[in-house]
Amino acid sequence: MKVFKFGGASVKDADSVKNVAKVLESQGFQSCLMVVSAMGKTTNALEEVVDLYFKKEHYDGKIQEVKAAHIAIAQGLFRENHKVFGEIALFFDDIDSFLRRNKSPNYNFVYDQVVGCGEMISSIIISEYLNEKQFTNQWLDARDYIKTDDSYREGNVHWAKTEAFIKNLRPDVSYVTQGFIGSDDNNFTTTLGREGSDYSAAIFANCLNAEAMTIWKDVPGVMTGDPRKFEHTELLSCLSYEEAIEMAYYGASVIHPKTLQPLQQKDIPFYVKSFLQPEKEGTKVGHHNNREKAETYILKENQHLIRISTRDFSFIAEDHISQIFNLLARYKIKVSLMQNSAISLALCLEDKFDHTDEFLGELSGEFDTEIIRNVTLLTVRNSNPETAGIHYQNKNILLEQVSRNTVQLVSV
Template identity: 70%
Template sequence: MKVFKFGGASVKDAEGVKNVSLVLESEGFENCVLVVSAMGKTTNALEKAVQNYFDKIDYQTEIEKVKQNHLEISKGLFQEHHPVFSEISLFFDDIESFLRRNKSPNYNFVYDQVVSCGEMISSKILSEYLNDIQFKNHWLDARDYIKTDSNYREGNINWEETQRKISELDCDSCFVTQGFIGSEANNFTVTLGREGSDYSAAIFAYCLNAEAMTIWKDVPGVMTGDPRKFENVNLLSNISYEEAIEMAYYGASVIHPKTLQPLKQKNIPFYVKSFLEPKKPGTKVGSSEQTENQETYILKENQNLMRISTRDFAFIAEEHLSQIFALLAKHKITISLMQTSAISFVLCVEDKYDHIDDLNQELQINFNSEVVKNVSLFTVRNAKLEDLNKFYENKNILLEQISKKTIQVVTN
C-alpha cells in the first residue's frame, strides 16, 4: 500500500485536479490512499467566515464565495448535470445549518466543524473526477477512521482506536480521503493543527504498514532553504528521519513537525516530490547512511520575543520556570527558542491562536514581562562557523544562540 498526499496548491483549480491524474498515471494508482487538503486558500476563507460569525457580522457572504469557487472549479471537470454539483451544495447547506443552530460559545469547536468542510469538498471533487476518468476509487470520510480526543484544533490521536479502524480497509483497493481532520468520541470533527494534512497521511501510512509515503509539493523536494526566501538553494536528495525532524522543529515549512514520528517507528520511507515534475526523484527521508548534511536555512516569521524577569531581582529558579511553562501550555503558545540567565528568561514563541496578550497579562501578576511582536527567527543548520559573520549582515539582532553547528538569531 502506498500513501500519497496532495496539498492545497496541487488542487487549487480544475487544471490542478487534472494534473493529479497525470501524477497518478506516472506513479501508478494501484493499492493507494490519496490524502487531500482543501483547495487553494479555502481554509483561510472559511477561517474568515468563522471569525465573522463570532464577531456577529456577515459570514454568509464569505461562505457563498467559497461555494461559488468550488462550483466554478467543478464546471471545468464535470458535465453540467453531474451529481457532484448537488453534493457540493449540500456541504455548504450543512455549514450554514450548523451555524444557524449552534449554541456553543467555544470558538475552537465551531472552527473545527466549519473549516474542516474544505477538505471534505476537495476530496469529494477529486474522487468523483478520478472515477469519471476510470481511476476507480472509494471516497472515505477520514473522521470515521482517525479518532482523537476533544482537543479542538490540535487533536491528539487515539492510536489504538485509529489503528483498529484503518486496519479494516481493503488494501487491494484505492481510496481518496481528507487530510487535517478526525473525530472525537461523540463524532464531532476535530482538526489536527494547521497544515496537519501531512500528519494525516503519516497516520494512514503507519496504520496500513505502507511501503512508502509521498507528499506532492510545488517545489522539487526538500531544499537547503525556501526558494521563495533564499537564493542559491539546492535540493537535498537524501536526509535522515533525525535531520528531517530537526528541520521541521526549527520551522522548515515543507515538513509538518508531527509527520516524521509515526513513519520512523515503522521505518516507512517518506518522499517529497514535485507535482509539476513527477518524474524527478525529489527528496527521500529515511534511515539512510547517505544523509546530506549541507548548510540549510530556515526562516520562521510572525514570531514573538518575550523577556520575563523576577520582580525582586531573584534568580530564575525551577518554580519560576514551572509557572511560566504552565501558562504557555494554558494559552497553547509554542516555544521556538529559549534562553535563560540569572534573573531573566527570554523566549521566541509562536502564537497560533492570538493569545500572546492574555499570556503577557497573566505573567505580569508575578513577573516583569515585555513582548516584541512580529519578529523573525532565522536558523542555520550545519553552519560553517568560520563564516559566522555573514549570518549577521544587515540584521538587527535581538537574540542569538549557537549550539554545535546550529545558529539561531531573532531579528526584527
C-alpha cells in the same frame, strides 16, 4: 499499500486536478490511499467565515463566494448534470445550517466544524473525477478513521482507536480521503493543526504499514531553504529521519512537525516530490546517514520575543520555569527558542491562538515582562563558521544562540 498526499496548491483549480490524474498515471494508483487538502486558499476563506460569524457580521456572502469557486472548478471537470454539483451544494448548506443553529461560544469548536468542510468538498470532487478517469477508488470520511480527543484545532490522536478502524481498510482497494481532520468521541469534527494534512497521511501510513508515503509539492523536494525567501537554494536528495525531524522542529515549512514520528516508528520511506515534475526523484527521508551536510536555512516569522524577570532579583529557578511553562501549555503557546540567565528568561514564542496577552496577564502578578512582537527567527543548520557572518548582516539582532552546528538569530 502506498500513501500519497496532495496539498492545496496541487488541487487549486480544474487544471491542477487534471494534473493529479497525470501524476497518478505516471506513478500508479493501485493499492493506494490518497490524502487531499482543501483546494487552494479555501481554508483561509473558511477562516474568514468563522471570524465574521463571531464578529456578528454577515458571513453568507463569503460562503457563497467559496461555494461558487468550487462549482467553477467542478464545471471544468464534469458534465453539467453530474451528481457532484448536488454534493457540493449539500456541504455548503451544512455550513450555513450549523452556524445558524450553533449555541457554542467556543471559537475553536466552531472553527473545526466549519473549516474542516474544505477537505470534505475537495476530496469529493477529486474522488469523483478520478473515477470518471478510470482511477477506481472509494471515498472515505477520515473522521470515521482518525479519532482524537476534543482539543479543537489541535486534536491529539487516540492511536489505538484510530489503528483499529484503519486496519479494516482493504489492501487491494484504492481510496481518496481527507487530510487535516478527525473526530472526537462525540463525532464532532476536530482538526490536527494548521497544515496538518501531511500528519494525516502519516497516520494512515503508520496504521496501514505502508510501503512508502509521498507528499506532492510545488517544489522539487526538501530544499536547503524556502526558495521564496532565500537565494541559491539546492535540493537535498537524501535525509535521515533525525535530520528531517530537526528541520521540522525548527520550522521547515515543507515538513509538518508531527509527520515524521509515525513514519520513523515503522521505518516507512518518506518522499517529497514535485507534482509539476513527477518524474524527478525528489527527496527521500529514511533510516540512513545523510549523504549531504549542506547548510540549511529556516525562517519563522510572526514570532514574539518575551523577556521574563523576577522582581526581587532572585534567580530564575526550576519552580519559576515550571510555572511559566505550565501557563504556556495552558494557552497552547509554542516555544521556538529559549535562553535564560540568572534572573531572566527569554522566550521566542509562536502563538497561533492569540493568547499572548492573557499569558502576560497571568505573569504580571509575580514577574516583570517585556515583549517585542512580530520578530523573525532564523535557524541555520550545519552552519559554516567561515561564512556565518553573512547571517548577521543588515539585521537588528535581539537574541543569539549558537550550538555545535546550529545558529539561531532573533531579529526585527
